[in-house]
Amino acid sequence: MYTIDNSWLTLDEFETLISSGNKIELGEIPKEDVQKCRAYLDGKVKSADQLIYGVNTGFGSLCNTAISPNDLEQLQRNLVLSHACGTGEEVPAEIVKRMLLLKVLGLSHGNSGVQLATINRLIFFYNENILPVIYQQGSLGASGDLAPLAHLSLPLLGEGEVDLNGERISGNDLLKKFNLEPILLRSKEGLALLNGTQFMSAYASYAVENGKKLAAQFNIIGALSLDAYDGRLNPFQDNVNGIRNQVGQIAVAKFIKAILAGSEMSVREKAHVQDPYSFRCIPQVHGASFDTINHCATIVEREINAVTDNPTVFPDEDDVVSAGNFHGQPLALIMDFLAIGLAELASISERRVYKLISGTRGLPAFLVAEPGLNSGLMIPQYTAASIVSQNKQLCMPASVDTIDSSNGQEDHVSMGANAATKLYRVVQNCYNVQGIELLNAAQAMDFRSEKSSPNLEALRKAYRKKVPFLKEDEYLHPLIAASIDFVKNHF
Secondary structure (H helix, E strand, C coil), X not given: CEEECCCCCCHHHHHHHHHHCCCEEECHHHHHHHHHHHHHHHHHHHHCCCCCCCCCECCHHHCCCECCHHHXXXXXXXXXXXXXXXEEEECCHHHHHHHHHHHHHHHCCCCCCCCHHHHHHHHHHHHCCEEECCEEECCCCCCCCHHHHHHHHHHHHCCCXXXXXXXXXXXXXXXXHCCCCCCCCCCCHHHHHHCCCHHHHHHHHHHHHHHHHHHHHHHHHHHHHHHHCCCCCHHHCHHHHHCCCCHHHHHHHHHHHHHCCCCHHHHCCCCXXXXXXXXXXXXXXXXXXXXXXXXXXXXXXXXXXXXXXXXXXXXXXXXXXXXXXXCCHHHHHHHHHHHHHHHHHHHHHHHHHHHHCECCCCCCECCCCCECCECCCHHHXXXXXXXXXXXXXXXXXXXXXXXXXXXXXXXXXXXXXXXXXXXXXXXXXXXXXXXXXXXXXXXXXXXXXXXXXXXXXHHHHHHHCCCCCCCCXXXXXXXXXXXXXXXXXXX
């Protein structure tokens, strides 16, 4: 059991919690803060002689429309129902799980005015792996991730649908199954649930975590490709990389040198003076992506510890502030940046594949014993090129766009939700290209009489248990699929 106590949660701790499967609970301090804020807001509503946005008013451009005290609960329920208008593909389960945890974390700070019962119900969903059905399209990434978070919130009311242990059931049936009553939302609660960046943050945290994994694995696979291509090690020396002072470049160069220590290929005499950029510039290109991932991780870590709904309630200061913490611009920009950084790792990877199948450096054309009769690994490079091209299309920044909404009241939005969903696609594409490079690098190394380093030989041995050497043409899709599975799950 992990106790949420509102201390700073690092991104690594967040990922450990997500992957552990451990259940969560609210600590005593957050409980007190949440109840204190709710009591303050209730008192504010009773004594209010002024309009408070989202508490006793309408929403968006209806912010000046007063709502009767008798209608405040209906107002919040209507808000959730009317905003649940998502469409498109369903949000993957691994992202929904993150959204639930992030929503609990955001509301637990005691600045949102929600009931303790509302947070506890979200915790129950998280602990029992009850995953609301959410759709990818509908959020502008400002005013919060309104449509996705509305779908996340529907089951609290006995509405919408959820996935539970592989079964899809209605929100109403869910409540019956667990003998639960629907949550009766009080003033501001619907707004607290819907305002927030948890859709964007869920995708961003997933992408950063997988980006770190991809970067590390591209370094290893790139080193194997370098050795298989009979590449030179002098571009990875400390002196040449140190004088540029780029952290990522220096780290990648050191890693490549270290993992190739003991390689018979790397120490044999070279007939060539230099290698193509896709090998020689691994420190510069991989290192830049490494730095990009680390920068993005900093922004995401701040966001998972933030309060991003609106209005924000400060009981100790007797202040309810309508501001813009729901605006997704910080995430939109770094997700566009991260997509570019990851896409470049796949781009240079595909170029190494192209060189490996070129029939040079003592390797057979298309890495097959009888080229001509056999096409060998000719077409997997086409596949990688297609994926890399799609990544380039997906790297068109979403954050440069904005479209007015709510009669112009919400006149600049981040489009961070679109940045999030296309970033997710880039991540999956990178794994696919990575699998194809490993397929080629391992195949090329099998044509060498010399061995690579002990570390890379151990990798090849593990890989060959899942993906066999290609002796002659055969149905390649299963080999590529097995290679992608290896880089995702068995590296």
